[in-house]
Amino acid sequence: GSTNVYLGGNVPIRLVTVGGGGGGGGSTSYGAGAPTSTFATGAPMWFVQPGAPGAGRGAGGGTGGGGGSASTSSVGWQTASTSRYNPQLLTLDNDLGLHAEGGRVTVEYIALTPEITEFFYTGGDSSNGVPDTEIDFEFSIVDFVTATLTGPFGTVVFNSGDDLSYTWTNIPQSDVENDPSPATAQVTLTATAGDEEDTQTLNVEIFNDRVVSNSWTTSFINLPSALENKLNLGTITGIDMPLTISVTGNGNFVGPSSQGPWSDVYNFSNGDSVYLKTISLYYNTDISGQTGIYGKPNSKIVQVTVAGNEVLDITVSTEPPVIQEIFNFPANSGNFPFDDIDLDPNNNPLEYTTSAVLSVDEIQLSNADQATEVRVDDPNAQVSVNGGAWQDAREI
Numbered sequence: 197g198s199t200n201v202y203l204g205g206n207v208p209i210r211l212v213t214v215g216g217g218g219g220g221g222g223s224t225s226y227g228a229g230a231p232t233s234t235f236a237t238g239a240p241m242w243f244v245q246p247g248a249p250g251a252g253r254g255a256g257g258g259t260g261g262g263g264g265s266a267s268t269s270s271v272g273w274q275t276a277s278t279s280r281y282n283p284q285l286l287t288l289d290n291d292l293g294l295h296a297e298g299g300r301v302t303v304e305y306i307a308l309t310p311e312i313t314e315f316f317y318t319g320g321d322s323s324n325g326v327p328d329t330e331i332d333f334e335f336s337i338v339d340f341v342t343a344t345l346t347g348p349f350g351t352v353v354f355n356s357g358d359d360l361s362y363t364w365t366n367i368p369q370s371d372v373e374n375d376p377s378p379a380t381a382q383v384t385l386t387a388t389a390g391d392e393e394d395t396q397t398l399n400v401e402i403f404n405d406r407v408v409s410n411s412w413t414t415s416f417i418n419l420p421s422a423l424e425n426k427l428n429l430g431t432i433t434g435i436d437m438p439l440t441i442s443v444t445g446n447g448n449f450v451g452p453s454s455q456g457p458w459s460d461v462y463n464f465s466n467g468d469s470v471y472l473k474t475i476s477l478y479y480n481t482d483i484s485g486q487t488g489i490y491g492k493p494n495s496k497i498v499q500v501t502v503a504g505n506e507v508l509d510i511t512v513s514t515e516p517p518v519i520q521e522i523f524n525f526p527a528n529s530g531n532f533p534f535d536d537i538d539l540d541p542n543n544n545p546l547e548y549t550t551s552a553v554l555s556v557d558e559i560q561l562s563n564a565d566q567a568t569e570v571r572v573d574d575p576n577a578q579v580s581v582n583g584g585a586w587q588d589a590r591e592i
Contacts, residue, residue, distance in 0.1 A: 309392035310340035315385050320367065320378075320402040325440035325463050326504075327404035330365045333383065337394075340387040347383035347400075370405045370436055372466070377436045378403045406503050409434030412470075414508055417493065418515040419476040421560070426454045429470045429500065429510070438463040441470060442501045449473045450500065472510060474498055479517035479560060481567040490516040491561070517560035519568055526552040548578070 314336040368379040449458035480494035495513040
């Protein structure tokens with residue numbers, strides 16, 4: 197069989213040596229068995245049992261004693277290793293330097309093939325919203341001597357006992373608009389032991405394009421006062437990985453639809469709409485310089501950050517309030533003031549008469565804003581607001 201093989205767990209090794217030569221005729225003692233020093237090169241894998249001593253001396257002038265019998269010994273050889281069996285290799289020399297017919301070593305073994313039990317990679321999907329720039333490979337192998345990992349990065353060699361992992365840096369960039377998306381690569385792992393090998397291949401997919409191709413709507417005007425608004429900023433196109441969008445400011449949130457879900461930080465996918473939920477400001481109460489029906493808009497800026505580096509300034513503008521009212525008072529003419537005393541000679545001809553009550557329903561600012569006022573074109577006219585005291589009013 198192969199000269200380089202894996203050995204199964206408890207390997208029985210049977211060592212056999214010939215017996216030693218007998219003592220010479222007329223000798224007072226007999227010879228020893230074969231020496232053991234010639235086996236020392238295999239220690240500690242080789243366990244040597246010398247032959248038995250030769251027989252007793254022969255009679256004077258007679259033949260020598262018979263040689264000692266051959267000896268056998270079975271030894272279980274065990275070694276701790278990363279292999280499920282025994283990872284060391286046995287090399288059998290052709291000539292062990294034995295005398296006569298020579299010693300013999302019998303090794304019973306099981307030749308095993310290497311097995312890749314696990315091979316996978318992590319990364320490449322940019323799942324946290326940050327484009328991946330590297331991919332980690334991890335694998336497990338039993339019964340191997342060397343392993344090679346081959347891909348666009350070249351070939352990396354591993355030996356038994358090494359850490360079986362590798363990080364591929366500077367991975368390719370995917371490109372949704374111009375292809376490829378995803379970027380792909382084949383990575384092959386080959387484990388060998390002697391003439392045996394095991395091979396597995398991974399098809400690696402890389403998604404790391406987060407450059408959007410869509411435009412954004414950044415201005416929203418004439419929104420109702422002090423109400424919650426759900427504003428569509430745009431629909432995402434041109435990416436193949438999660439796109440993180442965040443918003444700052446109290447009461448501001450982003451989400452993939454007008455129904456949410458809402459968060460101050462959200463990971464969007466290609467094809468998602470991006471909505472901003474925010475509360476518009478109250479009407480602008482500054483009416484200085486305004487001579488028309490409407491006042492001034494009231495705007496705020498909401499900052500939305502796309503992919504951690506692009507900041508969108510979203511203008512959220514409340515509609516200008518109506519600040520003028522057309523007073524169509526019902527007619528009240530031809531009547532004497534205070535008709536119960538109008539014939540009294542002491543009646544004051546300057547006594548006032550009053551109009552009917554007019555409800556103000558066009559001005560959009562509240563009385564509490566103290567921003568609008570009632571003006572008249574008669575210096576003798578006064579006004580009463582909500583049943584309050586009569587007050588002079590500025591002339592128009």
